[in-house]
Amino acid sequence: MAKALGLPLDVLLDLPRLEMQGQHVLRIENHRGLRSINDSRVEVRLRGGLLRISGHELHLVTLTSSLLVIAGRIRALEFAEGSPP
């Protein structure tokens, strides 16, 4: 349906939108909040799942209900079980 209407999936299925700038900044729109945070790992709740961001010196630049910006040296992103594809 999304293909037929030419609409982006995140709008139609309420999916999170992730945008990375190199390995230094990660912007996440449409998130569901934080589960845990420390300087080497940040766990972000998403619709139907969890996103694990691991790296060094991780910190949150901005946290609002619509946007989460994580900065630092990001090493890996991992979608935990039940997360959208």
Add this chain to the structure above:
Amino acid sequence: MTALRGWLRGFVRVRVRGGSPGVFLTRLMEAGHAAWSVRTEADGSLTCSMEARTFLKCRGWARRARCTVRVLRRGGFPFLVRAVLRRPGGWAGAIVCLCALVCLSQVVWRVEVIGAELTPEAEIREVLVELGVRPGVLRHHIDVPAVELELLRRIPRLSWVNVGLRGTWVVVQVAERAVLPPESPGSPVALVASRSGTVTAVVVLDGRARVQEGDTVREGQVLIEPPGEGPCAAARGAVWARVWYQEYVEVPKAVPQSVLTGRHWTRRVIRIGRWTVELGLPKREPPFLSYRILERRQPIIGWRNASCLVEAITYIYCETREQINTVDDAQEAAELAERLAWARIRPLPGATREETEVRVELIHETPDVYGFRVVVESVEMIARPQPYSKKR
């Protein structure tokens, strides 16, 4: 943007200890609030910034996440204002500074005259002072339209004046007439020939033409009569004529010329007001006997129309040597003569001069010089205004 909004509304930097800081931040976020610069510390606590109004509501979220929240510092505009208001000396000083700035910015600090080439700048400045435009007067005391009109009235050579108030500067831009208006206003004005020649075109806007295309006119001859006898009657129009200029030009066969050798020596100084400080010691003289100096000025600090007292100046001494250029060919000398003749003719008073024909004739030649007669034929506007009387 979040941080800027927080600064404007006032923010607090807090430390969140124990429990689950992630849950605390999620509760805060779900309630529609924002946090920024969230960092985890070595002791496992978390520091973040939030708006002051958010902090006042966060007690319940902290309890549910089993955290303690403690303020580390406060910042932003409201706290800054409060801090200033607590120090009477501080805000009194700020108000005095602001008042001084406002008052001093209402005063004219400099008067600049641009565009005066034929009229002495001192004459314009003298009139401006009489009209109350001088450093030290209040800006709003200057009646700009009146000053512009009065300048035009008092200095007849000016054809256009613009007085602009740019900050604390008054910039007076002027444009000057190529041809002065008649000195005796009140009498009829005719257009007369400024040079002798053969008329090629006549355009009458006001008045009666006394010449037509093909006529030969002498300098001073009336071209267009005024439309009547009244004191305000003035002829208006344009007359073009073919005119001739004759020049005798001598071109020496050997011309000494100073040419650059390519070697140069640099000296740098810093100018502070009236003093100059040499950079690079000891001070030396350029190692050349003959040289040409190029000067480059670089203001160290400059902003808008603020004049800079400190500037770096670089003097480049370019070595030169004398060289004798010989002109052996008469044709080459003729071209040179033509250029020299034009250099003399071009600055003569007269408008829209365009070259039509140039004749260069070798009159005599000696071992040292060529002598040429250069005749230039051009078409130009020859009408100029002049007081008119019927006796003419």
